[in-house]
Structure formats: structure tokens, C-alpha cells
Amino acid sequence: MPRFYCPEPLEIGLQLKLPESITRHIQVLRLTVSDSITLFNGQGGEFSASLIDITKNLAVVEIKAFFARESELKHSLTLAQGLPEANKMDWIIEKAVELGATAFIPLAASRSVVKLSTDRAEKKMRHWQGIMAAAAEQCGRNRLPHLAEPVNFTQWVAQTDLHKRLLLSPRATVSLSEWVRHQPAQALTIMVGPEGGFSPAEEELALQRGAVCVSMGPRVLRTETAGLAALAAIQSLWGEM
Secondary structure, eight states: OOEEEOOSOOOTTOEEEOOHHHHHHHHHTTOOTTOEEEEEOSBSSEEEEEEEEEOSSOEEEEEEEEEOOOOOOSSOEEEEEEOOSTTHHHHHHHHHHHTTOOEEEEEEOTTOOOOOOHHHHHHHHHHHHHHHHHHHHHHTOSBOOEEOOOEEHHHHHTSOOSSEEEEEOTTOSSBHHHHHHTSOSOOEEEEEOSTTOSOHHHHHHHHHTTOEEEBOOSSOOOHHHHHHHHHHHHHHHTTOO
16 A cells, blocks of 8 residues: 655544645556555554545545554664765665664764755755655655754764764774674664764764774775664664564
8 A cells, every 4th residue: 555654633534635745646656536545644653544536736535544553663773974975865864764763863074075054954954854754655664763953073972862872983893793782772873974984083082972982894884884784783683673
């Protein structure tokens, strides 16, 4: 059944005019009156709905039932990603949503090539939120991850956080798998540098603030690979994959 993210209040019995973006998608799929779709608004659970009217620019549904289905992780996994170049962040966010990440923090690190002005950051936030919604539609998640505003590395690392922070670094002497195997399942924040990684000064500052430095093995992974591999490895080692 086609799934669509619809950021509206949803309830059984409601007749709802769908947003234009969903209407266009319905037309592409050649759905017709009486066909069923699934809607979710990111607040948990999902609704089945039936198309009751569809024209060139309009699609109306009636919500029929609610299902309290969830596919979230037992423990929060946050990805604090150093801003990479080009469109790599799009790929990272899309795949991290599929892998269950519960939050994203875009970090402006010293080696980040991309510099976001206020206006550009707002446009990027809207773009990334759209990617998260589309990824959630595809992978069956009914809750959208939290997307934090881009923040300077030094400013963010100084903040108090209840989650243990794991900084991925090829210079670490402890592997991620070794650390995870000896820890109880818990909420974590995974820190990934941009191209070139975090600077030695940034790593030292993070360690002073309580982060644990871990490696991903003998091979140096690209910035768009490291965080995703860590998300998958942690879930596997803790029995959530």
C-alpha cells in the first residue's frame, strides 16, 4: 500500500484534502477512487485511508483506521555529522533514516568545506527535512528523526548531553565493536568528521568533554560511509538488526 507523510492532524473519520505533492504522487501511481493509501504524520502510528475524490489538482481521502505500528530503535542513536561537500549530506541523511537514526546534528567543523549562511542553512534544513520524510515513507518509519540546526563544532561539543558520545577516528586505539560489546545497550551520539576528519584539536576538545574515541577498523572510511557503518554495527552488536 502506498505510504505518504502528511504533516496534518489525522483521525479516523476525517475527510482530508491532500497536499499537492501527495496528489501529484497519487497521479503518477495512477491511483483511483476507492484505492487505499497509508498516511502518517510523524507523531507515531499510521492511518489507512481511502480515496474518495481525485481530479487533476485535487485528491481527497477519508481516514478509515489507525494502526499503532512502530519500527523505532529501543535506544536513541544520534548522528553528529561534520558537514561534507556537495550533496553527500543528502545521501547520509537518507540512508541513516533507513538505518533507524533518531536525530541528526550537522556540525560545522574546521575541515568542513561547506559554509552555510543563515539563509542557506534554512534552505538546507527544508531540503533535508524533505529527504527524511521521503526516506521514512520508503522504509516504513512512522516517526521522523529530529533534525537540529547546523552548529559550530566547538559550540556543540561544549554542551551538556545525557548521551555518551563516540567519536570515530582512524587514530583511535579502541575499536567501535570492542567498545560496544562491553557496554549495555544505551542511547549514543556518533560523531563523524567531514572529509579529512576532525582536526587533532577538535578530537582533543571532544575527549576533554567526555567523548570516547573509537576506530572502524584498519581501513579509513569516507565521511559518507563511516556513520552509516557505525549505525549498522551498533545495532547488530546490540541485537537490534
